[in-house]
Amino acid sequence: MVFIGMDHGTTGISFCIMSDDGEVLDVFKLGREESKKGLVSATEEITKRVDLDSVKLMAITYAMGDGINQILPTDKVEDRGILSIDGAGKVTGGGTSVFSELESLDIDSIMIPGLHKDSNSLNELFRAAYSHQASPEKVSICYNGLKExxxxxxxxxxxxxxxxxxxxxxxxxxxxxxxxxxxxxxxxxxxxxxxxxxxxxxxxxxxxxxxxxxxxxxxxxxxxxxxxxxxxxxxxxxxxxxxxxxxxxxxxxxxxxxxxxxxxxxxxxxxxxxxxxxxxxxxxxxxxxxxxxxxxxxxxxxxISKESGAIGAAQIAMDVYNGKEEILGIEVNIS
Missing domain, CATH: 3.30.420.40 (ATPase, nucleotide binding domain)
Structure with a gap:
């Protein structure tokens, strides 16, 4: 039994494969440009490392994550959990292609939200001051920090x-x-x-x-x-x-x-x-x-590890699978 965490980073998309006792089995990264051009495949890289039947849950981060404020099943999230990709740095399309691959896999997955004005978990002063504070992988980074x-x-x-x-x-x-x-x-x-x-x-x-x-x-x-x-x-x-x-x-x-x-x-x-x-x-x-x-x-x-985004996402996947109802104050809603 294993869990997968995905970090939608600026320069590439990282994955962590974790055993059910919390051991990091592997971490690998796909370049954005290579993903967009079809030179690398998330599906191929995952399947050559792990049997998909052994994956119990995968936690995904994507773009700004400003369209959701709870941890939700991926198939219940509209528009991939974002309001817009405009004004958020350079867009290459690499992350989008990887997300599409992950959607086609027969793996249960959840999406981690970003931190923004509609995040009920945050202090109201921060929500009042800033429309957006952090993208979803920052949540998984914080979770890895807490665990470490x-x-x-x-x-x-x-x-x-x-x-x-x-x-x-x-x-x-x-x-x-x-x-x-x-x-x-x-x-x-x-x-x-x-x-x-x-x-x-x-x-x-x-x-x-x-x-x-x-x-x-x-x-x-x-x-x-x-x-x-x-x-x-x-x-x-x-x-x-x-x-x-x-x-x-x-x-x-x-x-x-x-x-x-x-x-x-x-x-x-x-x-x-x-x-x-x-x-x-x-x-x-x-x-x-x-x-x-x-x-x-x-x-x-x-x-802590520079791969803390992917590692923390895998830790979130494992803890949510085992029944945790909130992550750093963010509600888990997978019912």
Missing amino acids: TGWSNFIVADISSNSVDILIENGKIKGAMDACLGAMGVVHGPIDLKMIRDIDEGKSSANDCFSHAGAIKIAGISGKVANVKDVLLEKYRNGDEKAKLAIDTLIMTVAMEIAGLDVICENEIEGIVLTGSIGSAIEPFNFEDEINKYFKNKYHLKV
Whole structure:
């Protein structure tokens, strides 16, 4: 008996296969461009790793997840659980093709919602302030963080193509800061005054600004989303001053966002969970050490796998299958 978790990430779609005792059996990733072009198949990759008859439940994350606010059976979710794919970063179609493959499999599956204004589980102040806070894989990342640490009051910092920081209080997600609001990621970041002017003057779309507002803006790097992180890190490794400034700025904005979430937590923060391809990095810089320069050992820092989105989704699938009725405050409705 196994469970599968799927992370609909920015650069690719990751899967975790987990045994019924919680052991991670395998994690693999499909590139978005390759999926769209039919060069890789989710069905083939899954079936060569596991007998489909042994899969008891699969948990899926997809796009913004703003069309649902409960964990639901996939076949009961309309429009794949999203209101729109516009204005949400670069759309390649790779995630859509993978979702279509998963729908055709004879596997029971559930969908995890994103965090947004209609999420009844969130603090009402966050819901009033922000229409969207985080996509569904951030929920599974937080669940993996909870499983790894056992903490009830903590902040998850997921730093990768985008940066999203999430506050968990009393074991429930209180709220989050989305990539377009505060901290920079490698690719995405907040839209500032210059970008607003460029949008108003017709020089760029809001989505294009958002998709070039991360560290790559400072480093002067452009290209495919799947490649720019490696270019940035190689430049940093070679001593490029703009790349170093870009990484240092990214880390500073993440530190500010974490500190802001700490301020509004009514309980004492037990620690900070770091994840994502940058948040878990140990070279060419150690992200944990670099961000701790701001925190000065105030927090206990815990680095978890950069594949925490897929792993956490598999953990959600397993716990929902075993009867859990809520995940981080989000209602499970599979009846």
